Amino acid sequence: MKRAYRILCVDDEDFNLDLLEALLKPHGYETLTALNGREALAVLAAKPVDLVLLDINMPVMNGHELCKLLKADPQLSHIPVIMITSLDSKENKMKGMESGAEEFLSKPYDQTELLLRIGNMLRTAEFEGAFDYLILALARAAEANDIDTGNHILRVAEYAALVSRELGQSERFIETIRNQATLHDVGKVHIPSHILKKPGRLTPEEMEEMKQHTVFGAIIIGDHPHLEFGRRIALCHHERWDGTGYPKGLKGEEIPLEARITAICDCYDALRNSRVYKPNYDHDGACRIITVGDDRMRPEHFDPKVMDAFKKLAPQFDELYKKMLDPKEKV
Ligand SMILES: [Fe+2]
Structure with a gap:
């Protein structure tokens, strides 16, 4: 009862x-x-x-x-x-x-x-509560084809809430991003497993196919007003501030704020997490790549305000990463 x-x-x-x-x-x-x-x-x-x-x-x-x-x-x-x-x-x-x-x-x-x-x-x-639960269930279902990313989606959502608070967003914004940033990669359910799990870099054709996960994500989430955040995050979390991202090559504030926030959180967690195609970095290594850059990532990819918040909150990112690490995930 x-x-x-x-x-x-x-x-x-x-x-x-x-x-x-x-x-x-x-x-x-x-x-x-x-x-x-x-x-x-x-x-x-x-x-x-x-x-x-x-x-x-x-x-x-x-x-x-x-x-x-x-x-x-x-x-x-x-x-x-x-x-x-x-x-x-x-x-x-x-x-x-x-x-x-x-x-x-x-x-x-x-x-x-x-x-x-x-x-x-x-x-x-x-x-x-039931709505939030189903959002997470949907995000989890989409991971079926992918390598085991452990608690990646939950951590990204928590970092995103943290950054949103630092940027002075409303409680409603913070709650919604915490809940719906989990859907950022939901479109991967349409990407063949051999691409998602491929060791080493993707060919240009495979990369093009991979990029479609953003568009598929937006289609899956659809246009319900309560899921607007989730849809925009799924569609725009690989857009870059300098206009070099995908799928549309949006620039600066053309990219929705919730997607600009999720982008930096997704990158940080992906860098820390060991994946089949790349080694993992420790906290300092991940921060260096985001703030200084490497052969793929540049600081210009991120909204400067979101970058400032990230720099300020970096120790808390590390704390959350450690606290929310699934025991199955490699450290
Ligand atoms: Fe993604």
């Missing part, structure tokens, strides 16, 4: 927490409570939570601070947050939106409205 939805209520006043528990429990929800942001983080680390009800003004760590941390954590960012505030000010709402909260309710709140919003958000979150 499916467990009851678990709601974490965060408020510094016991009275408010009691009120929320008394409202939620009779409707079949399991409740957890915390008196401030720090306590809430401890609860979130210990148990899976489906939704957070969050007060803003609390000592130790306030609602905005907690929400920001939560939305920056890949393990927790999917949890919907409703902020309950006694201050119905525009400024508070703006701050809440910046920190990534999905909904707002001002005190004194209408109990029926709160229950309705909770129900709606839980249903939406469940659909989104």
Whole structure:
């Protein structure tokens, strides 16, 4: 049997927490409570939570601070947050939106409205969870013909989220790129295995065929508006800032930002990962090739702003690479 939805209520006043528990429990929800942001983080680390009800003004760590941390954590960012505030000010709402909260309710709140919003958000979150899961399943399915690239697609997605945050993108952008950058090579499902697995360099004809994985990727993903990021990333992640990339030879900002970000992340991980046709590099080696260049890669291939972010975040790339290395992958 499916467990009851678990709601974490965060408020510094016991009275408010009691009120929320008394409202939620009779409707079949399991409740957890915390008196401030720090306590809430401890609860979130210990148990899976489906939704957070969050007060803003609390000592130790306030609602905005907690929400920001939560939305920056890949393990927790999917949890919907409703902020309950006694201050119905525009400024508070703006701050809440910046920190990534999905909904707002001002005190004194209408109990029926709160229950309705909770129900709606839980249903939406469940659909989104299934949607994200299917995206990853599709990305994984496309790897069937390819050499085992381990957790490559997951790492690229995490680096891409990291760079997006550094570039000041919205939480929605960060979440979408984290989820949909996994689809960058989905078109490889159409590329014959002997090309994907070929040791040594590809012939010019084989290279032309290989380049088509970008176009195939865009066709597979199609034109659903919720998958726009994924489609643009699949199509444009081999375009280069200086216009020497493929399939269209787009230049500079003609290349969608999400694809410019994914490009550098894909290159870094590919360099670190040992593949049949090339040796792997250590972190410094991979950074050198990206920032200084070699016979194939040039720094001019990358958006200078994305390159600056990469340079700044390089140690975190290394950390993520090590943390997310599949035990089967060669180091
Ligand atoms: Fe690719």
